[in-house]
Amino acid sequence: MKRMLPSLPELTLTGIVDILVVAFLVYQALMVVRGTRAGHILIGILIMVLLYAVSLWAGLEALRSVLAYIVPYLGLAVIVLFQSEIRRTLARLGRKRWWGFGGGFRGPESVSEILLAVEQLAAQKIGALIVLERDIGLRTFIESGVRLESLISRDLLLSIFKPGLPLHDGSVIVQKDRIAAAACFLPLTTNPTLSSTLGTRHRAAIGITEETDCLSVVVSEETGRISVAAFGELHPGLSVPEVIERINRHFEVQRPSPVYVDAFAADIPLALESTHAPTDARSADRMKPS
Numbered sequence: 001m002k003r004m005l006p007s008l009p010e011l012t013l014t015g016i017v018d019i020l021v022v023a024f025l026v027y028q029a030l031m032v033v034r035g036t037r038a039g040h041i042l043i044g045i046l047i048m049v050l051l052y053a054v055s056l057w058a059g060l061e062a063l064r065s066v067l068a069y070i071v072p073y074l075g076l077a078v079i080v081l082f083q084s085e086i087r088r089t090l091a092r093l094g095r096k097r098w099w100g101f102g103g104g105f106r107g108p109e110s111v112s113e114i115l116l117a118v119e120q121l122a123a124q125k126i127g128a129l130i131v132l133e134r135d136i137g138l139r140t141f142i143e144s145g146v147r148l149e150s151l152i153s154r155d156l157l158l159s160i161f162k163p164g165l166p167l168h169d170g171s172v173i174v175q176k177d178r179i180a181a182a183a184c185f186l187p188l189t190t191n192p193t194l195s196s197t198l199g200t201r202h203r204a205a206i207g208i209t210e211e212t213d214c215l216s217v218v219v220s221e222e223t224g225r226i227s228v229a230a231f232g233e234l235h236p237g238l239s240v241p242e243v244i245e246r247i248n249r250h251f252e253v254q255r256p257s258p259v260y261v262d263a264f265a266a267d268i269p270l271a272l273e274s275t276h277a278p279t280d281a282r283s284a285d286r287m288k289p290s
Contacts, residue, residue, distance in 0.1 A: 048067065048071065113154045114157065117154040118217055118240070118243070127219055128218070129201050129205055130174060130217045131216050133180075134215065138173050142173050142184060148180065148182055151177065157172065160172055170186075171216075188204055189210055191206070210232040215247065216229040230250050
């Protein structure tokens with residue numbers, strides 16, 4: 001009697017949607033572990049599952065017996081080994097702005113004060129790390145530092161990061177228009193693809209953005225370069241206008257119109273003021289009495 005092969009189910013619209021959703025989830029899972037140590041762990045787990053399947057097919061009883069004690073615990077191993085990646089993925093899903101809801105960091109006055117401090121810290125080559133909270137709360141990291149709950153000001157930030165003072169080490173966490181805490185401890189990134197020359201401050205700036213949707217502004221105490229970290233990626237050697245652009249893009253702040261800039265003149269970077277200095281000097285000369 002001829003054996004009948006099982007027929008493939010009919011492809012319907014529901015089936016197409018089901019396949020696309022599964023493909024999307026698999027793709028997102030691969031993107032989470034790409035370039036991390038978790039990727040190598042995942043490959044090792046897949047090799048063990050493949051060996052178990054081969055032992056069943058080839059009748060390798062000794063190998064099957066050994067793997068039979070290990071394979072059932074792979075589910076628990078995945079949860080333990082990939083806990084940070086799972087937490088990061090769930091946080092990404094939770095921070096999606098469904099139907100336009102959800103807010104973030106706002107307030108041009110706060111940004112201008114931060115950038116004025118960052119520019120002066122960079123000029124003096126004083127190391128600094130400022131974290132701007134967005135949608136995911138940073139309460140866990142705030143509690144690791146010294147609570148301030150003060151309004152943002154350039155002088156306060158310069159005082160915090162002044163070398164030799166108690167709050168110099170660690171990071172400053174900003175919540176909307178307030179400095180929530182200083183000297184906070186942040187998780188360090190474990191991404192093996194990053195340069196080995198990066199110091200602890202830059203690795204902490206990247207690490208906090210891997211777990212949350214915040215943005216970190218870093219000033220190197222060796223070179224004075226300004227860097228911005230977001231979503232696990234570091235963008236080094238930025239100018240002040242470039243930092244403004246990345247902050248606006250990250251927090252979805254619309255670029256201010258000329259009238260809005262005039263209303264908040266402090267938002268204009270100091271680097272741009274120098275370009276108008278010769279014009280102002282010539283204007284002053286013309287105004288002098290002959």
